[in-house]
Amino acid sequence: MRKIIFTTILILFCVNSFAQNMMQSQYGSSASGLNSDRFDRNGNPIDTTAVNDASTIPVGLSSWTIDERFGNKTTVPVDTLLFGFQNSNDNGGPTGHYTYLGNLGSPRISHVFFERAETTQEFFTDPYDFALITPSKLIYTNTKSPFTNLTYYKHGAGKRSEERFKAYFAVNANKRLGFGFNIDYIYGRGKYMNQSTAQFNGNLFAYYHGDKYDMHFSLINDNIKVTENGGIVDDRYITHPLDMADGGREYKSYEIQTNLQDIWNKNTGYHAFLTHRYNLGFYKDETSENDTIVREVFVPVTSFIHTVKVDMNKRQYISYDDNQNREYFENHYLGTDSTDVTKYMSVKNTVGISLREGFNKWAKAGLTAFLSFEHRRFSMTDSIEGSAGQFMRDYKENTLSVGGQLIKSQGKTLHYDVLGEIAILGEDIGQFNIEGKGDLNFRLFNDTVRLDVNAYVKNVNPAFYYRHFHSKHYWWDNNLSMINRTKIEGKLSIDHWRTQLQAGVENITNYTYLDNVSVGYADQNNEDVKTYNNNVAVKQNPGSIQVFSAKLRQDFQLGILHLDNEVVYQKSSNNNVLPLPELVLYHNLYLRAKLAKKVLSVELGADVRYFTQYYAPDYAPAIGQFYLQNPETKYKLGGYPLVNAYINLHLKRTRFFLMMYNLVQGTGERSYFFAPHYPLNPRGLKLGLSWNFFD
Template sequence: MRKILFILTILIACCTLSAQNQLGTGLGSSASGLDRNNYDRNGNPIDTSAVVDASTIPIGLNSWVIEPRFGNRTEVPVDTLQTGFPNSNDTGGSTGHYTFLGNLGSPRIAHVFFDRLETSQFFFLDPYDYTYIRPETVVYTNTKSPFTNLTYFKQGSSRDGEERFKGYLAVNANKRMGFGTNVDYVYGRGKYNHQSTALFNGDLFAYYLGDKYNMHFSFIYNNMKVAENGGITDERYVRYPLDMAEGGKTYSNSEIPTNFSSVWNHNSGYHAFFTQRYNLGFYRDREPENEQDTLVTQEFIPVTSFLHTIKLDINKHQYITQNEEELNSYYQHNYFPDLEKDVIRHFSIKNTVGISLREGFNKWAQAGLTAFATHEYRRFNMNDSIWTNPEEQPNQLEYVENVVSVGGQLIKEQGRLLHYNVLGEICLLGEDAGQFEIEGNGNLNFRLFNDTVRLDAKAYIKNLNPTFFFRHFHSKHYWWDNEDLSKIMKTHIEGKLTIERWKTQLKAGVENIKNYTYLDDNSVLASGNEENSKYLNNLAVRQCADNIQIFSATLKQDFKLGILHLDNEVTYQTSSNQDVIPLPSLALYHNLYLKFSLAKKVLNIEMGADMRYFSEYYAPEYSAAIGQFYLQNKDSRYKLGGYPMINGYINLHLKRTRISLQMYNLTQGQGKHSYFYTPYYPLNPRLFKVGISWNFFD
């Protein structure tokens, strides 16, 4: 009991200390350890080129993430890489695959279609996947020494600059039990009026890995407040500033008029995740690793596992307004003109139980087999149309949904040659009855010309019920109840070839979608003429009953000549219906740099420039009232893209410390191909950024 109380005290102290210092997420998606063969458990090669001193990474350090349905572990490599360090703080993604509003931490959507995630039940958080912590992104670490990572990014002044603090702490109580915490604080003040972002996300985690009993726990807190300016009123202020000058004086960024000056979106939530597994099995003698090893040890072989996972979500979305006049001139509807806070709540609790016959307990068990059942309770609260008293909050409608589903999994993870994972699930009862998913992935590893070649394949068939807010949504400016939406049918197949020695990766896939569900512009022409038309904004949910095909192919090819490096990524994609799913046909990323070492190879230096580019397409607009991206109005739409975003940088890596110096948007220009990714939301102009990251192992 004393030991348990001691561990709980340490957990609370770590969480409190991290919150006080506002030091954010540690290792993102690349925090992990190294194995003896420089491969992770899935056969993926691990890049150790940035590891200068073996003492930097103590023996025994390894990290993993959890699959949220069954609690299966997947190891991830150590975040010590020097190349691309400044890009880890780019809202547009490390290779520029995302459309966003310009400011650090602003909402975003992938313009490479296969990078888009499924719409969640509380879709207000989806555009913040850049920082939003989910159970499957929590990194657990087992380490012989307390491990800490502190990272800080800085740009600009206290008036319009941006900052990001990240931190990660992992401690082991013993070789089987560990715990830790991480938080991520993003503060982007914004170069344009009323554009600031303040995103604070953190989690507390713990795990126990025994022979017979395993468990993982995480508690997540997300608090994200964003000032919404509705975009600048006229893009010519950026594209053709001289045309908009008054008396010969051009507008500075902060002086450019915006649609709103008193609107905010605030998303907050608490999330608890707990998964446990009890194993039945037997002990057997472990084979010695070499002939000199005479010590006989035993290892536990699990045969059957009983598993349980519970996931709890409590979310709140607030749309905050303080100036009704600017809203009435912009939106078609204002259903609650005297309501400053439009609040939507979401509560969900999901339980999964299952039994698993484990892989590898004897020569006849070539794969693992799992059967499971899931129950999910969902509750949503929104404003009703009845306004009883303007001085009080409007009545709230409550929607309750219960969903029961069953499924099974066939999986093979052991060995080096072949791995696969096939899973199927069908909903039997509740709101999503008839929904089903069948998905599978696998990889084949073999030797070719003294190199390891890896073939990956992924496929799925999904019949999905549109998420709740596509079916029902009541808010200050948008209102719909869609009881007749059909289920969304998706069929996808994808393959990937990786040749590590050649630094080559080729990936191609195709997807067919029927009943694609999306947000569309439903604005009404208020006044104007052919030269200058004004629309009052409104949105609607649409479904496309036709089949839409998406094809995408990506080639990654890196070259090296002495200290000269050139990393390349080229993506081609096409949509059979550009009116419903508009996509840029080409997305490019190129990174040209020199890489060398000084001071007896203790100091590693990279200096060069990288470029992001996507071809012109009808990029989606952003709605401040709902915090989502939607299709442009077909009567007034126009294309964005064709702008090469080039950043120059110097990266330094000295033992446990990484430093980056970056000049952002070197090609800042004007005219048609100016720096816009989203209509009326310019990117940041040319500016200087700095970043630093420390790793501590004691």
Template structure:
């Protein structure tokens, strides 16, 4: 199978390069780069209202995403980016904002606090936001001819290497109806024992954009299987390998002993999403004099909206080596059960009515009112014994009815805003509320475009279900007295394109911060111990009744002199309680490279090196039996960080084909905690990576 795949890839490269020579006059060549702010946490293009470069994208090809509540559209660029392509497969994020377990596709958590998202109801998917899609992440495409993107990443051998394959297809039945699919498969075998990942995400989408009726539909499937090794038994196998060899040969990575074997977390999910609306309005003459084909346009006045979201998810924890693994965990609540599991079902309906913006000169903003109902069901294994060898599951059912409204202004060139509020009237979350707002203003200053953006929210949140109840083989809690979390944030951003400058700052206050704590029982070892075998692992939920403040400021400043470029990002952040919410003070990203064209600029080249760095802090530990990050044990905790992760790369862009070559972790440093982002989980050593992506517009 592998030989066939490699042969197909080589043939496809040759065919693509040949075809591009004959089609270049039709489609043109790609731009040499784009704004560094063009990636999201998964390495995909972020939401933006920027118009696609006509020299890169064929006429008639546009893409957009929608918001999951109302189905409003936001245009996004078609994925033809060259700049930063080498970082689109980095589990740590394009700029190194994430702590993760080293392997491709491993669980991760943002160590830049403002990059963290709210915990979802089925929070087992949250550490895999690298590949797991939500309805608002699905990209819809309108195209005059079929559009295909194929991307393949490769590193290492069939024994310990990693691969990722992504495919995107979009086609239109007519100018109003389109559909397509997306496939994303991640396979990280792992440099260390028992840490393999196999992550599959696939989705189907369809849309209809009529004058009076609009519809967007998506169906997403997730299948995530991850081996858990509990980290290596002693960090010195990596940080001081000569000492551990006792005068003999050093250990190969795959030979380093790990805390756990034969343990897997297996999460599956099926997500159906439908948002549609019916518009009442009128037709008037087309104000665009350049568009001679359309004489009249439809002006919506009122919209009636409905959104349906159905989530079905299952988690299985599989342990097949109880004798050895029990030495790691404090408790075994289900000694006769090899697999514990939990199931989740949620059905949410939202109905709304909207008075649309811009139908006359007095309608300067749109106004929407909505009501929603959500049914949530959770099933968990329990200690109540049924027939011999089986357990009777416990089922929890929650219902929530909420109301809310939105005030939005999207039209015009200078000023835009969006304010949305929601209040839970009835059910498990009764009394919870949120008010979120964002706005931006664009104006000219010294022949340049300046953008001011602001966003703010206040949220009174009920901790998600699995913080309140969780039953499993090794962790067990029922917290019926948790208070609601109150969070208030305000953030602003200034962007000046000509100066290549972006400055962002924000502050958040959190009351009743709820988190996963380390309740391990220490059996030996001292503070700063490098081995996780000094305590029996246990996790619980804790809530800090006081307030915690987080301040963050980030500066992105890029420089260019001829073909020499230097991109920089510096993020400073501080937490008022580092014991409960530890954060690194500084997070840095720097990228020094040459960018130039060859063969009359048909072949565009970027070559350079980038570095990621964060200062020392008490990085979160990882709980393999629940697949979540949590606080380190205070009696054995130690700081991680202060290690520059340096990568060298070459990016090539030949019309519609992009290729990168990278040498990862160039310095492969030594030290007390050499290249660890999370306790006892080392990064991959120095290695070579390659990636290739093709776009087909016909």
């Protein structure tokens, strides 16, 4: 870990020095201002009290993301937030919305249903969204001087510590061409036995912004290796520790036996993405509001768009199949010495023509028509123990779809984006998607009110690995129906009151999920009945399931005293198939002040994460996915307040925090399990340091 950090810092220092000299020769020493953005990456209003003064962000620095279909830009804030840094590395999310296995970098799934992403063709890496970057999440930066960020997190010390190191670098070759890279290394040694995680992810990016030609490119590599321990053998080591060892002592977390050993899941992925467009238009003279200088500005009228996305992933399940592991799984299709590997590759091309918004007073919205073709190939084991041999079988799928988009993004009052797409040929024929979102901004009692609405109707072909999967312990080939989803959701935001109210409802037909189909068996003397922990099958619920959700965010302030609150209420119409906690809560009480002549910003407080008891999803280590608990042994989890106390400091370009994690570490029935048999990490000290370099 120290070698990686030192090498990265040395490389960044050398590149930064070279780039600074190059930038000075290109730009000189002057700088021009940029428009600021008042909304975060999710489109929510930014609390302006929680961002740096303009003086802390150099003039000429801006950031944005792009959408994967057309390459449209969305401005995002530069990463210089004063507050909330202590929650930026929380595997459970900044407000604790995720079930996870305790360790940093472990798989996770949201308690809040509306935050769960749809299952993708990259099935095995879906639960690792905590660290993985996709082209739509990658941040591009335009900067007059080289920009570098180094961030380091640590939890605990010694052989059981968790560490994360991130490095981000961006530079411009000239006013139109920029590039950079991002490195993210996670090493969670694990507070419990056989629990380590190791992730090394990185990406390169480049862009070019010309009047007639525009381009964004990224190359992403992700490497994930997770040790699977199947959870602890007896929850009483956590819930009732004095019952163990006849009350003689309490076991340390790393002394507690686990169900599995010598088992790993390993994923390696490569993702190349290119979106570019050629614009037809005209030049016109324009005068800025602050001066009388006339500038020639290009106005695009029509754009020809091409986007190509290539994804490759190799997933390998490694198991030294000893007796302990054999008892954990019901089926062993491939025998002891076998290769359990599956590979995925996809190439998707999208071409479109767009009539651009705003090129004259009649063009109030932009209109785009597009066509997409995707080729997918999957390889997996296709033999059963005792057969002639083990071999790899290829599955090939092709899909051709057409669609259109109507969008209005300019102006201050009303914005909307309506998109429709339907598959007309290939594996996904009949799949369609109609979705729309919009926002209305208006004045009310001398304040700005924002009303957001989004809705969709979808008919979705289940992901390939729901339909076919062959492996060491699970084997299925399913003929599944299309999943139909209908949703409408609205959000009301009032900045001055620090209030957000959000509510929505979704109906799902043919809901597709992973179920536990473990069966009981008797031992040789028919005296003891055991139940396998881990046998998985794909199921569809033929009827409809409705989910209602409402969320209130309300923050209060009295001088330097702050109280931030978030309450989520949700209800599932079928808790046997789709169990959800009815309440998910987050509260943060803290003091916020500026010291040392208002140069040092300090935040001192404690926050709590809580969700009501429910049949939380179990975890299947052989495929790294969450699934329903065994109905014969299921039990409820939740009702435990996870409390963290912290101090967060910000001095110019440096952020630092100290946190005492799991402060009220408790025992009893409501103990610190989020997933069955996977306890959270015990009480420990966390720290984080982030340093920005702007020159």
